[in-house]
Amino acid sequence: MSDLSPREASPRKLSRRKLITGGLAAAAGVAGLGVAARLAQKYGLVPPDHGGIYGLGETLTYASQRLLTRHSLAREFPRSQISKPPFANEIEPLTDQFKRLQAGGFADWRLSVNGMVARPASFSLDQLKSYPSHTQITMLQCEEGWSYIAEWIGVPLSHVLDSVGVLPQARYVVYFSIEPDTWESIDMADALHPQTFLTYGMNGDELPVGHGGPLRLRLPRQVGYKSVKFITRLTVTDSLKGFGKGVGSASAEGGYAWYAGI
Amino acid sequence: MISHPRFYWGETGNDLTPTLFKLPIPASRNLVPTGYKYVLPDQNGWSRYLHFQAAWVVVFTGLLYVIFGLVSGHLQKNLLPGGADVSWRSLSTSVASHLRFERPSEAEAWSYNVLQRLSYLFVIFVLFPLVIWTGLAMSPAFVSAFPATVNVLGGQQSARTLHFFVSLALVLFLLVHVVMIFLAGFWSRMRAMITGRAATPRAATNAATNAATNMERT
Numbered sequence: 001m002s003d004l005s006p007r008e009a010s011p012r013k014l015s016r017r018k019l020i021t022g023g024l025a026a027a028a029g030v031a032g033l034g035v036a037a038r039l040a041q042k043y044g045l046v047p048p049d050h051g052g053i054y055g056l057g058e059t060l061t062y063a064s065q066r067l068l069t070r071h072s073l074a075r076e077f078p079r080s081q082i083s084k085p086p087f088a089n090e091i092e093p094l095t096d097q098f099k100r101l102q103a104g105g106f107a108d109w110r111l112s113v114n115g116m117v118a119r120p121a122s123f124s125l126d127q128l129k130s131y132p133s134h135t136q137i138t139m140l141q142c143e144e145g146w147s148y149i150a151e152w153i154g155v156p157l158s159h160v161l162d163s164v165g166v167l168p169q170a171r172y173v174v175y176f177s178i179e180p181d182t183w184e185s186i187d188m189a190d191a192l193h194p195q196t197f198l199t200y201g202m203n204g205d206e207l208p209v210g211h212g213g214p215l216r217l218r219l220p221r222q223v224g225y226k227s228v229k230f231i232t233r234l235t236v237t238d239s240l241k242g243f244g245k246g247v248g249s250a251s252a253e254g255g256y257a258w259y260a261g262i
Numbered sequence: 263m264i265s266h267p268r269f270y271w272g273e274t275g276n277d278l279t280p281t282l283f284k285l286p287i288p289a290s291r292n293l294v295p296t297g298y299k300y301v302l303p304d305q306n307g308w309s310r311y312l313h314f315q316a317a318w319v320v321v322f323t324g325l326l327y328v329i330f331g332l333v334s335g336h337l338q339k340n341l342l343p344g345g346a347d348v349s350w351r352s353l354s355t356s357v358a359s360h361l362r363f364e365r366p367s368e369a370e371a372w373s374y375n376v377l378q379r380l381s382y383l384f385v386i387f388v389l390f391p392l393v394i395w396t397g398l399a400m401s402p403a404f405v406s407a408f409p410a411t412v413n414v415l416g417g418q419q420s421a422r423t424l425h426f427f428v429s430l431a432l433v434l435f436l437l438v439h440v441v442m443i444f445l446a447g448f449w450s451r452m453r454a455m456i457t458g459r460a461a462t463p464r465a466a467t468n469a470a471t472n473a474a475t476n477m478e479r480t
Binding site: 053054056057058060061065068069072073074075077081083085087089090139141142143144145146147148149220221222223251254255256257261262 | 263265266268273274275276277278279291292293306307308310311312314315316317318400401402403404405406407409412413418419422
């Protein structure tokens, strides 16, 4: 008798009641997930790169941060904490087109704004600089692990979007660099956020080329790769499906998360 | 970590600032001064996706475990050390027997000893909350809503350094844990962990007694 295994001796057995409760709980869980997915779609809590094996984690991160941080402001620092000198990471070799514009002191640099806007427009740097300039002393942190604090000078993106009249159905702003295959997009919560700047100055001076000058989209609530350098075009849209592979950004196509607020 | 194997204390840190310490490994990025002449391939994209998905798994399973542990009394019964066990004498006896790599006695094999209880409680209620906190304290969006979570740690780079050490402690716990399982009998321990049923002599004796009483009844 002593060779009875504990399993056979166990009084716990799968009863009919347990089976039914378990089944009901599982059904409720699946239904709950379905409802949650529907609600998330409706309130814009699903990122464009929600497909694939990491989609669930990405959606949870994006949705929870959208609910928690829609209006919160990135930390700003005292002037004494500005990193001296600021660290400029590696950039791709500059294109001929960029070099031509640079030789002309960027006088011919244009930022075109199109898509779901009432009045598509094209801005010169001087025009952008004629708007009330704002500054923020915020941290740029790279997904690699390094970081620095700088004073960023520019015009809030919301100001430019207001001036072209964004249509009510707009959901994303796609922004393009002069560098080939370099583009990102953000939702309207980030696009209209008061700290999202079209940046043309840094630490009281022009924005150096190494930091994305003459024009960089600065987004202090997401890691560095969302702050694209050398911005030439903004497209306002209600869907990211028509852009590239439809996952929202060049980095998402390269295997990096679209939402980088982590 | 491999893309920037340098660690700092405070708010900021980069290739131009002094480090707290450097890991003696090559990096997956060009500009990092590692002393190596080559650069490892970039694996950050998928590994970041995996990391943040795994973080959700840790949070959900951790919450479930703690809630069920409290409700079922598992934490109070099996993990909270008894009053007499939390004395220096009993702790030092336990430490000494561990250092001698003694196999557990029958009674110990049936329940957790005081060192096990304390280290499990430390992992559940100190290391895991800390690794989640220091991780969130690196998130620029999260700290915009809850700036105190990074400010009290001394800054974003401090949070990164602490995150590194806490995860190291968790990996160390895992390794020691697995080694102990091998020492205590791999298959019986694995079966106990997965099914929740221990095949100890005591269980077998109980089973035999139960069977015997049942037979008497019939």
